[in-house]
Amino acid sequence: MANDGDDRTLKKAKWAPYLLSFPGMLCIYLFFVVPLVTLTKIALSIRQERGSSKVDFDWQWGNFSKAFTDFGDQFWRALLYAAIATVICVLLAYPLAYFIAFKTGRWQNLMLGLVMVPFFTSFLLRTIAWQSLFADNGPILGVARSLHVTGILDFLQITTDGKIMNTSSAVIGGLVYNFLPFALLPIYVSLEKIPTNLFDAANDLYSPFGSTFRRVIFPLSVPGVFAGTLLTFIPASGDFINAHLLGDVQKPVIGGVIQGRFLQAGDYPTAAAISLVLMLVITAAVLIYARFLGTDDLV
Amino acid sequence: MSRGRVEQIGTPSEIYDRPETIFVAGFIGSANLLPGKVSAPLKVQLAVGPTIDVPLLPSGATGSGEDVTVMLRPERLTPTVDTVAGRSVTGRIDDVIYQGSETLLIVHLEDETEVLVTIDPDHATAATKVGNQVTLTWSPDAPFVMPGRTAIVGATGTDFNEVEATMAGDLDADDDVEGGEGHPNAAPPATPEKLRNEGRRKLLIGSGVAIVAGLGAVGLSNVGSNEGGSSGTSSSSGGAAGGGLGQGDTDLNIINWTEYIDPTADGESGTIDLFSKEFNVKTNYSETWNDNNASYGTEFVAYLEGGNSTPWDIAMPTYWMAARIKSKDWLAPLPFNLIPNYVNLDEQYLNTEWDPGSKFNLPWQAGVTGIAYNIAETGRELTSVADLFAPDLKGRVGFFTEMRDTLGLVMLEMGNDPRKPTEDTINAALDRIEQAKNDGQIRRFTGNDYLQDIQNGNFAACIAWSGDIAQASNPDVKFVFPEEGAMNWFDTMVIPIGAPNGVAAAEFMNYVYDPVNAAKITSYVQYISPVKGVREELEKLGGDAAALAENPLLFPGDEEKARMYIFGDMPEALDESVTDRFTTMTGA
Numbered sequence: 079m080a081n082d083g084d085d086r087t088l089k090k091a092k093w094a095p096y097l098l099s100f101p102g103m104l105c106i107y108l109f110f111v112v113p114l115v116t117l118t119k120i121a122l123s124i125r126q127e128r129g130s131s132k133v134d135f136d137w138q139w140g141n142f143s144k145a146f147t148d149f150g151d152q153f154w155r156a157l158l159y160a161a162i163a164t165v166i167c168v169l170l171a172y173p174l175a176y177f178i179a180f181k182t183g184r185w186q187n188l189m190l191g192l193v194m195v196p197f198f199t200s201f202l203l204r205t206i207a208w209q210s211l212f213a214d215n216g217p218i219l220g221v222a223r224s225l226h227v228t229g230i231l232d233f234l235q236i237t238t239d240g241k242i243m244n245t246s247s248a249v250i251g252g253l254v255y256n257f258l259p260f261a262l263l264p265i266y267v268s269l270e271k272i273p274t275n276l277f278d279a280a281n282d283l284y285s286p287f288g289s290t291f292r293r294v295i296f297p298l299s300v301p302g303v304f305a306g307t308l309l310t311f312i313p314a315s316g317d318f319i320n321a322h323l324l325g326d327v328q329k330p331v332i333g334g335v336i337q338g339r340f341l342q343a344g345d346y347p348t349a350a351a352i353s354l355v356l357m358l359v360i361t362a363a364v365l366i367y368a369r370f371l372g373t374d375d376l377v
Numbered sequence: 378m379s380r381g382r383v384e385q386i387g388t389p390s391e392i393y394d395r396p397e398t399i400f401v402a403g404f405i406g407s408a409n410l411l412p413g414k415v416s417a418p419l420k421v422q423l424a425v426g427p428t429i430d431v432p433l434l435p436s437g438a439t440g441s442g443e444d445v446t447v448m449l450r451p452e453r454l455t456p457t458v459d460t461v462a463g464r465s466v467t468g469r470i471d472d473v474i475y476q477g478s479e480t481l482l483i484v485h486l487e488d489e490t491e492v493l494v495t496i497d498p499d500h501a502t503a504a505t506k507v508g509n510q511v512t513l514t515w516s517p518d519a520p521f522v523m524p525g526r527t528a529i530v531g532a533t534g535t536d537f538n539e540v541e542a543t544m545a546g547d548l549d550a551d552d553d554v555e556g557g558e559g560h561p562n563a564a565p566p567a568t569p570e571k572l573r574n575e576g577r578r579k580l581l582i583g584s585g586v587a588i589v590a591g592l593g594a595v596g597l598s599n600v601g602s603n604e605g606g607s608s609g610t611s612s613s614s615g616g617a618a619g620g621g622l623g624q625g626d627t628d629l630n631i632i633n634w635t636e637y638i639d640p641t642a643d644g645e646s647g648t649i650d651l652f653s654k655e656f657n658v659k660t661n662y663s664e665t666w667n668d669n670n671a672s673y674g675t676e677f678v679a680y681l682e683g684g685n686s687t688p689w690d691i692a693m694p695t696y697w698m699a700a701r702i703k704s705k706d707w708l709a710p711l712p713f714n715l716i717p718n719y720v721n722l723d724e725q726y727l728n729t730e731w732d733p734g735s736k737f738n739l740p741w742q743a744g745v746t747g748i749a750y751n752i753a754e755t756g757r758e759l760t761s762v763a764d765l766f767a768p769d770l771k772g773r774v775g776f777f778t779e780m781r782d783t784l785g786l787v788m789l790e791m792g793n794d795p796r797k798p799t800e801d802t803i804n805a806a807l808d809r810i811e812q813a814k815n816d817g818q819i820r821r822f823t824g825n826d827y828l829q830d831i832q833n834g835n836f837a838a839c840i841a842w843s844g845d846i847a848q849a850s851n852p853d854v855k856f857v858f859p860e861e862g863a864m865n866w867f868d869t870m871v872i873p874i875g876a877p878n879g880v881a882a883a884e885f886m887n888y889v890y891d892p893v894n895a896a897k898i899t900s901y902v903q904y905i906s907p908v909k910g911v912r913e914e915l916e917k918l919g920g921d922a923a924a925l926a927e928n929p930l931l932f933p934g935d936e937e938k939a940r941m942y943i944f945g946d947m948p949e950a951l952d953e954s955v956t957d958r959f960t961t962m963t964g965a
Contacts, residue, residue: 128953130678152964206826213833239772243835244820322964327814327821330964341671342960343953 121350128344141351149335149352156331157359159246160315163253164261167310168303170254171262175302176295179269190266193259201256205323208252212243212324244326252320257313261306268302269295304371312360332356388686388875395521396448409449409492411466414442421447421522423466425486430463432517433710435524446523451493453519456482456511465514468492470507484511518714628659629881632676633693634868635664637742639901648898652888658881668824669698670956677873681707686875690882697781699738699869700731700946708737709872715883718890725938726867726907730946739886740907742898743867745858745930745941746782749841753853754834761860762790765838766809771818775830775839776810778822780959781944782864783810786840789861789942796945803947803955811962822963843930844904856930858937865941867907896922905931 121141123133145153178189196204211218219242222228231237238245272295280290318333325331332352339349385397392401396408413429416422421431431447460467472483475498482494482505494513496505505511631649641647646654653660666672673694680687694702702708713719719739726740750759754773765774777783784806785795791809793802813819820836825845830836832851846856872882888894892910899906900915900922915926925931933941947955 128949128956130682132682206829209826209829209835210833213830213835215834241772323826327819327964328817334964335961338960338964341668341674343957344670344674345957 117350117354120346121354123347125345125347130344130346133347138347141347142355144348145352145355149332152330152332152335153356153359155329156315156317156321156333156356157363159249159253159321159331160311160317163250163257163314164307164311166250166254167258167261168265168307171258171265171306172299172303175262175266175269179266179272180274193262197259202319205252205256205319208248208255208324209243212248212251214241214243216243218242243324246326246329248324249320249326249329249331252324253314253317256317256320257310260309260313264305264309265299265302268299268305272298300371304368307367308364312364315360316356386684390879391875393450396523407451407493409451409454411447411449411490411492413445413447415445416441420463421445421520423447425466425488425490427466428463429466429520430517431520431522434522444525446525448521448523449492449515449519451481451495452479453515454492454494454513455515456484456494456496456505457514458512459514460512461514464517464520465512466492467510467512470505470509470511473505473507480505482511484513516714518712627877628661629653629691629878629885630661630663630689631691631693631882631885632663632666632672632689633691633741634666637664637693637868637902638662639898648889648894651894652885656881656884656888658878658884660885666693669695673698673702677702677705677707681705681874686877687873688877689873690876690878691870691885692873693741693868693870695866695868696726696729696738697944697946699871700729701952702871702873703732703737704949707874709874709876709879710736711739711872711886712879712883715880716887716890718887721890721892721895721908721910723907723909725865729943738869738871739890741868741870741889742902742904743865743907744904745843745933745937746777746779746786746840746864746866747843748786748838748857748859749831749846749854750838750857751831751834751836751851751853752855754837759838759857761857762786763861765840766790766813766818770837771816772820773835773837774813774819775821775823775827775836776819776963777827777840778824778963780956782866783822783840784955784959785864785942785944786859786861789859789864792861794945795864795942798945798947798951800951803951807955807958807962814962844902847903847928847930858933858940862940862942863937865943867943899931900925903928903931905933 119135120133122138123135124138126132126134174193178186178193182189210216213219219228219237219240222231222237228237228240231242232240236242236247238247242248242251276294276298277290280294285293316333316336318331318337321329321331321334336349336352336356339345339352385392385401387395387397411423411425413421413423415434416428419431419434420428422428429447435445456470457465466486468484468486470482471485472481474481474483478498479495480498482496484492484494486492492513638649639647641650649660649662652658666676676687676689676692699708716739722740726743727735729735729738732738748759748762748765750764752758755770764770765776781795784798784803787806787809788795788798788802791802791805793805810819821830823830823839827836827839827841828845828849831839831841831854832849841856843856846854870886872879876882889898890908892908892914895906895908896911896914896918899911900918903925912926912932915922929937
């Protein structure tokens with residue numbers, strides 16, 4: 079009889095988590111599951127009318143294959159641009175984050191602020207500003223010309239025929255610039271959490287800096303690198319602004335295709351299908367990457 | 378709803394002023410329904426005798442002899458002594474009912490058709506006495522014509538004893554009816570207590586009749602209160618002039634492109650502020666119409682496809698987008714009686730193929746699309762569209778993502794007429810553009826951002842809008858009116874259907890078509906004004922404004938005008954496939 083009370087507690091404990099998670103689950107349902115199902119439904123439909131969400135559901139798997147057959151190039155190009163930009167971002171962000179976390183002392187917050195300040199202006203405006211910097215008669219090529227390194231830049235494929243504007247380099251440059259803080263901040267946070275007495279311990283054991291970094295610091299910062307990579311790669315692969323404003327007209331990316339299908343051509347089913355494919359490709363890429371980096375317990 | 382079927386879904390003003398069926402006309406408020414036949418275009422021969430002029434025939438009813446029903450609302454009728462040809466009927470006053478804020482006249486026409494007239498009690502004179510002969514007249518836009526012949530001839534909802542008996546028993550049912558039919562369009566139903574007395578009375582009459590027939594109601598509340606407000610003689614300008622447009626205490630909401638009207642700056646009031654002050658209306662001016670296709674989706678489709686009305690009273694889509702919106706029946710007819718200044722408009726932008734008589738759109742600003750080049754980069758003068766394909770400019774040329782501008786210029790270059798686009802001429806132009814793109818001739822497809830590229834030398838030459846180059850700061854950049862001809866475009870002003878404050882919208886249109894006000898806008902936006910007389914007004918202003926009056930890009934001469942082409946209408950299917958191909962090509 080005394081067990082009755084315990085049973086009730088047990089029962090309560092069983093459904094309490096569900097009840098408590100209900101608001102969150104509802105949000106996920108409303109703002110993730112429902113839109114995803116709707117998107118999938120549109121992706122399998124035929125459009126009735128241009129520019130309208132009125133579509134007829136018809137198991138149109140052709141919309142998905144179109145993503146590869148008609149727009150395959152744009153897909154791989156977007157992923158390639160994003161991958162290159164992500165690698166450059168991490169390579170730039172890591173030393174900077176390291177410097178801010180360990181070497182700036184009381185200026186730390188100011189330095190972080192300086193990283194963030196440019197991002198208080200509009201993304202679009204900053205990208206348009208790069209048009210001037212990359213311009214044929216702009217400052218970047220001006221410096222390159224006065225240093226007589228245009229041939230070397232061409233050879234390194236940073237410039238094409240002495241131009242940087244409207245080339246792949248310009249797009250990657252724009253992506254690196256725009257997404258650098260997304261790589262930097264997670265790396266900074268993971269580095270900043272490393273207790274400084276680990277450095278002292280490494281010193282006491284006569285570990286040279288390279289060894290300390292390789293065996294202590296870097297492994298502890300891997301979660302930050304992982305998060306930074308994702309935060310850079312995912313938005314960069316869907317980005318179309320950089321490709322549109324800085325890119326080569328003959329080398330469009332998938333984000334631009336999705337935008338054009340939705341807003342210009344009013345072709346919702348194809349746009350929805352491409353969006354879903356992009357989502358799946360990114361998810362797959364992220365899972366593979368997680369396995370490779372051995373941080374799958376973090377995802 | 379009638380017999381479980383939806384008769385009409387619309388805003389209160391649409392339902393009241395433009396009922397789609399006779400049922401709706403009789404159900405919402407009181408209506409006088411007069412049967413007749415179409416006798417000539419815009420003329421209806423009434424069964425009671427006279428032939429009257431009507432502003433509009435129902436779509437599809439063009440044939441002579443077709444049965445129609447003319448609806449005249451009681452408050453739109455004015456008793457007078459003089460007959461007005463085309464808009465009056467005569468009859469005998471059989472009853473005068475004083476109702477406080479208005480007086481109700483029950484008039485029998487020559488064939489004993491009963492007609493209701495409401496007048497301002499102050500206007501009740503000796504003429505409006507029981508037994509007198511009276512002529513009922515109305516303003517030209519008052520009659521509304523519906524297809525088919527009515528079962529109820531004359532006034533609807535007139536048997537007060539019956540109605541009041543119904544009312545007494547069914548007050549509760551009435552409340553249910555009102556709230557029960559949730560329609561996205563209807564404002565939250567006001568409780569009957571909130572309505573003014575006579576409004577309530579009419580409302581109940583309407584609902585009462587409905588209940589007799591066992592029917593439901595659709596969004597009555599606004600109608601009731603509107604009706605209450607419009608007591609007075611029917612010819613008073615405000616109420617009668619609305620012509621199916623919403624009018625009310627709401628703000629005026631305008632959506633336009635950016636930098637497209639003079640702002641209030643340096644202590645000088647801009648057009649919007651001046652208008653708001655003069656007409657005592659709060660104007661919300663939004664510069665968020667960024668892109669025709671995209672804004673069409675967010676500002677029109679998103680609202681109207683779901684049966685809602687847009688928040689906008691005026692939108693400024695480019696002409697071809699206005700045509701597309703009109704083809705969806707999403708534009709309200711413009712009340713020209715409120716826009717007398719339309720006579721100042723340049724005929725060039727009126728009476729288009731897609732809107733004969735410009736009943737649904739009027740021009741806002743116009744412009745020319747031609748060629749711009751940076752002489753420091755080209756090293757030579759350019760004169761034609763063909764120059765854009767010159768080998769020495771390879772990789773230094775910009776084209777527009779604005780399809781009709783780019784296509785039109787290339788069509789002109791190929792000797793085709795963009796005013797009459799065909800599948801063949803369009804595809805030939807698309808092929809040529811695609812070839813140029815693949816050859817690396819075209820560096821980029823741009824929107825407004827081409828200005829930066831041409832000024833900093835990334836482009837040696839590009840397609841350009843005249844107004845931009847007129848304002849450009851780099852003296853090396855020049856605009857050419859191409860030898861082959863230039864594209865001419867215009868942005869329109871349209872009133873979306875169900876606009877909350879269409880009357881203020883019309884007043885705004887009238888305001889900006891005054892040459893003095895139009896000149897003020899032109900001196901800021903520097904596009905071609907569709908208003909005649911702007912040039913003279915600019916000259917009067919002196920200084921910089923007077924210099925604009927001499928600018929051929931703002932005031933093209935006859936020789937240029939003859940070579941300015943507006944891209945013609947395309948059938949929907951062609952438009953769709955061409956837009957698809959062009960969008961893919963530009964990689965937008």
